[in-house]
Amino acid sequence: MLIRRVQVQGLRRLVNVDLQPGPGFNLLIGDNGSGKTSLLEAMHLMAHGRSFRGRIRDGLVRSGEPALQVFLEWEQPGQPSRRGGLRHSGSAWEARLDGNHVGQLGELCEALAVITFEPGSHALIHGSSEVRRRYLDWGLFHVERSDAGGDFLSLWRRHARAHKQRNALLRQGRADGQLDAWEHELALAGESITLQREAYVARLQAHVDTLLAEILPAAGAATLSLQPGWRRQELGLADALLLARERDLAQGHTTVGPHRADLKLEFRDLPGRDGLSRGQAKLAALVLLLAQASHLATHAGHWPVLQLDDLASELDRHHQRRVLQVLVESRAQVFMTGTESIPALASLADRHTTFHVEHGEIRAVV
Ligand SMILES: Nc1ncnc2c1ncn2[C@@H]1O[C@H](COP(=O)(O)OP(=O)(O)O)[C@@H](O)[C@H]1O
Ligand SMILES: [Mg+2]
Structure with a gap:
């Protein structure tokens, strides 16, 4: 995937x-506070419907502006180029894709x-399970479109709806036929x-193996597994929900199911998640993200766009070089920010584009 044009108005530092x-x-070079991360946020926002730096209403829109706007043009090998536009006022959004109004942000994503x-990515290792579920589900949105297994987005919506309905009935203390019906739906969607x-976790494993050897060899080997969110070896989701009913009625929400799932990552030669240093956690997070990218490349035939915010301050030179090597070999489009140019890159990549970022303005260096 190749982004050809980026226009941003009124997003944080960017006018x-x-x-x-x-x-x-693509290297974005500029002093602290010049607007580099803001640009990555703009592209991330359109692709994920959210920022990686907190909620949109907490200051993503430039102060004094009514809304932010992002417009992107991109292409994929063998397909006509696409145009996406997003306007966000901090509370409401409007989106367009190829000139047509978009009803759900998920379509842009x-x-x-x-x-x-980015500096917050270590949350993939040290953060809550929600971060890892979002990671898994993002991958599934992109690989399970209209395949035989059914498209993941509609499945996910079915599950979210049933989950919400069950919780509403639990809060009303209703253990009736309606609860049975929504539980049935929840179990069907949840099992799928x-x-x-x-299956996705199993397919990621090979990509993690390769990248771990290149980026974090000290880990030895890693094993990925899914914790489904209930005692799945012993019982189906329908039974688990029925068994939990009394407790769920008392608590007023659903305590078992896929909304509690987690991705487990174990290393042969390193301690578990909580024992990793911050630096190791960052490298492990990077391995997971690149594994997801490389899996998508294998599956869809094209690499996603990769963004690396402030790599130089996140990783030591040795690891930076290893990561750059992987990125150069991938031939993916990459956006990287930094306060100065990256010497290692000049010897690795024969071609790169540099932009200077200053006081919220960005210009190409020729
Ligand atoms: N909503 C906002 N309106 C105006 N300026 C903002 C807003 N949010 C953040 N900023 C400013 O943007 C700058 C940070 O931009 P950022 O993209 O993080 O810079 P960089 O990544 O180059 O260090 C800070 O100077 C901050 O004050
Ligand atoms: Mg920054």
């Missing part, structure tokens, strides 16, 4: 920028694949989601 990135590496590694998540 009005318009740039034409190149294929391969499905069309554009962007993966971002779990099967898809499980």
